Amino acid sequence: xxxxxxxxxxxxxxxxxxxxxxxxRREAKGxxxxxxxxxxxxxxxxxxxxxxxxxxxxxxxxxxxAEKVLCDRCSCAFPITVLSGEAKTVTAAxxxxxxxDEPFIANFxxxxxxxxxxxxxxxxxxxxxxxGPETVVRIAPDRMTPNHASVLFDFPLADGRDWIGQSRGIPxxxxxxxxxxxxxxxxxxxxxxxxxx
Numbered sequence: 001x002x003x004x005x006x007x008x009x010x011x012x013x014x015x016x017x018x019x020x021x022x023x024x025r026r027e028a029k030g031x032x033x034x035x036x037x038x039x040x041x042x043x044x045x046x047x048x049x050x051x052x053x054x055x056x057x058x059x060x061x062x063x064x065x066a067e068k069v070l071c072d073r074c075s076c077a078f079p080i081t082v083l084s085g086e087a088k089t090v091t092a093a094x095x096x097x098x099x100x101d102e103p104f105i106a107n108f109x110x111x112x113x114x115x116x117x118x119x120x121x122x123x124x125x126x127x128x129x130x131x132g133p134e135t136v137v138r139i140a141p142d143r144m145t146p147n148h149a150s151v152l153f154d155f156p157l158a159d160g161r162d163w164i165g166q167s168r169g170i171p172x173x174x175x176x177x178x179x180x181x182x183x184x185x186x187x188x189x190x191x192x193x194x195x196x197x
Contacts, residue, residue, distance in 0.1 A: 022065055024048045028104055032083055034071045042072040045080075045104060064159045067104075079134040080156050081171035084108055084164050090183060094176055107158040110165035111174040112139055112149075113186045115197075119168040121189040122151060129153065136164070136171040141181045141196075149187050149194045 028045040090109035142148035
């Protein structure tokens with residue numbers, strides 16, 4: 001567990017300790033299709049938060065650092081995107097900046113779809129880049145070229161800032177601020193660029 005502490009001297013004989021540390025919490029339960037068990041199982045959502053502390057007593061929960069889905073039957077851990085297979089199409093774009101304490105399931109939704117050409121190119125880049133299993137595709141509008149999209153690779157966190165979805169078996173995240181601009185588009189790969197159809 002990462003731990004940071006600072007010692008502050010106040011006067012000649014007093015001091016106090018403050019800093020940051022990570023703490024893992026069990027935050028939700030539910031049912032999912034476990035890839036290891038090949039069936040529907042119960043899961044526990046584990047989240048790691050960064051806390052500010054004074055004398056190692058947590059005072060302020062500051063930032064979501066990591067999260068994983070733990071199968072209650074086989075005890076295997078999976079990235080949060082294992083739950084995105086059941087994501088529904090987003091019918092209305094919601095703004096960014098939602099509270100991180102909202103139910104995490106409210107973060108799942110499919111904003112865009114991929115064509116076969118786009119999914120093949122993304123899979124090629126994932127393989128060439130040797131990305132790990134927790135990597136997702138972040139799709140954003142290309143601000144320089146109309147009707148084009150930028151495709152980046154990122155790690156997902158169901159903290160309310162992104163929609164987490166899936167298309168053609170590829171986990172996709174879209175920033176809620178970009179959702180309105182991308183909502184309902186299909187992303188294709190043509191002439192070495194990703195375009196919005």
